[in-house]
Amino acid sequence: MSRSRRASRGPGDRPGGRRHAGGRRDSRGPRRPRTHPLDLxxxxxxxxxxxxxxxxxxxAGIAVGLAAALATVGITASAAAAVSDQFDALKATQVTVKYPAEPVSGIxxxxxxxxxxxxxxLNGVRAAGLSSRAADHPLVSRLATGTENELPEGSVAAAETEALRALSATLDRGRWFDAGHEERRDRVAVLDxxxxxxxxxxxxxxNPTVYINGTAFTIIGVYRAPEGNTDLTSAVVLPYWAAREAPAELEFAPAEMIIHTDLGAADQVGSEAPLALAPGAPEKLAALVPPDPRSLRQGVESQTRALFLGLAAVSLGVGALGVSNTSYVSVxxxxxEIGLRRALGASRRAVxxxxxxxxxLVGAAGGGLGTVLGVQITALTCLAKGWVVVLDPALTAAGPLIGLVVGLLAGLYPALAAARVLPAETLRAGV
Incomplete structure (x- = not known):
């Protein structure tokens, strides 16, 4: 370059400098090149x-967290569906009509x-029969003296066979009462x-015999009481004629009409039964219909879902903390390495x-793996419990995306910490 050309340059005309309007150049030098996303x-x-x-x-840490979250949500939904089915199966299907304690209006x-x-x-009635429990405390034993193998007091009832069927009692061995036992006033009984x-x-x-207050009754059958029914458990049941004639010095409480209905017909049968039994004074009979457990079912489902969603959030939080801690240690x-890249021109944003x-990337990979594990855990658990697998397809498809979001959020603070590293101090310290 000639001396005259060098002399023509001003002090601000450095190579690579940027020229502003009016011919003035910027002395800050060229901008740092931007890092391409594919390079990142x-x-x-x-x-x-x-x-x-x-x-x-x-x-693996974030996969376990997401798998636990997905499995928790899936198992909760499947369990809620199973609970809902159980509530539907246990809807009000039994109606009890109570008779007054004293004769009234011909009742x-x-x-x-x-x-x-x-x-x-009546429409919707599957089985119906009369039943009455012993009002006093009879002594039931295998011996007339009542000194061996006694039953608890008050465990005697009189009922029609249809009443036992309405209470869902099932015959284990032997036989039930029939019309002949009722007509002949046979002293027979069935046991739980x-x-x-x-x-x-x-x-x-x-033909084993039991003694009730010293009076012998022949056992003709053994039944199995339904689960949770305390009236039929450990009970001796006599034919219904015993409630009307009171053998063996027994006193019986007022009768009850036990009715088993079709699903959803309990309310209708409960309103019609008193009118069928006492057309002149149906208000004297009290019809008891169990309440519909719909509100209880919804409460159980919502509380269970809220509880397990909280556990799922905790599982994801644990996985995110693991990613954040590992990323910060890596920084x-x-x-x-960070200082060298900064010294070579990498911007804070690029780091x-x-x-x-x-x-x-770690979060997305963990999200995909966790989705697979969560689906498998949910399916195996439901298979072991006999439940129907209930999984939200949108939630399952969003598993990798959820892992990506969790990974990005967990790596935000370590990324900011890496961007604050000063290249001069790092290189000077020889780290």
Whole structure:
């Protein structure tokens, strides 16, 4: 370059300087080149590949967290569906009509068996029969003296066979009462399996006998009481004629009409049964219909869902903390690398972006793996419990995206910490 050309340049005309309007040049030098997103992705991938064990452990941590969250939501939904089915199966299907304690308007406390036939003709009735419990405390034993194998006091009832069927009692062995036993006033009885075990009544002894207040009754059958029914558990049941004639010095309470209805017909049958039994004074009979458990079911489902969603959030939080902690440790260990990149011209945004991309890749990989694990855990649990698998397809498809978001949020603070690393201090310290 000639001397005259060098002389023509001013002090501000440095090579690479930027010229402003009016011919003035900027002395700050050229701008730093921007890092392409694909370069960030490649650098993040190479950084993760260079630390395979740590990357795998971090990915496994977020995968476990997401799998626990997805499995929790899936199992909760499946359990809620199973609970809902149970509530639907246990809807009000039993109606009890109570008779008054004293005769009123021609209504007797213990009516004739023909009363049950009127109720059986109603629409929606599956079974109906009269039943009455002993009002006093009879002594039940295998011996007339009552000194061996006694039953608890008050465990005697009189009922029609249809009443036992309406209460969902099932015959275990032997037979039920029939019309002949009722007409002949036979002193026969049936026992619950628990009462039979306590009284040592087994199938090996033909026509076993039990004594009620010293009066002998022949056992013709053993039934199995429905689960949760305290009235039939450990009970001796006599034919219904005993409630009207009170053998063995027994006193019976007013009768009850036990009605088993079709699903959803309990309210209608409960309103029609008193009118069928006492057309002249239906208000004297009290019809008891169990309430619809719909509100209880909804409360159980909502509380269960809220509880398990909280546990799912905790599981995801634990996975995010693991990613954040690992990323921050990685920043501390790579201070020399970060400082060198800053000294070579990398901007703070590029450094922070690389660490965010690394956390995002780990989160996305953990989200995909966690989705697979969560679906498998949910399916195996439902298979073991006999439930129907209930999974939201949108939630399952969003598993990798959720992992990506969690990874980005978890890597935000470590990325900002990496961007604050000063190249001069790092290189001067020799880190």
């Amino acid at each position: 992705l490649a650098q993040a991938f190479l950084a993760l590949a260079g630390r395979r064990v740590r990357t795998l452990l971090t990915t 007797q406390p213990r009516p004739e068996p023909s009363a049950a036939r009127k109720v059986r003709e 399996t628990a009462a039979a075990d306590r009284l040592l009544v087994d199938g090996a002894t033909p 501390l260990e790579r201070r020399a 922070a972006g690389q660490f965010c991309v690394e956390s995002g």
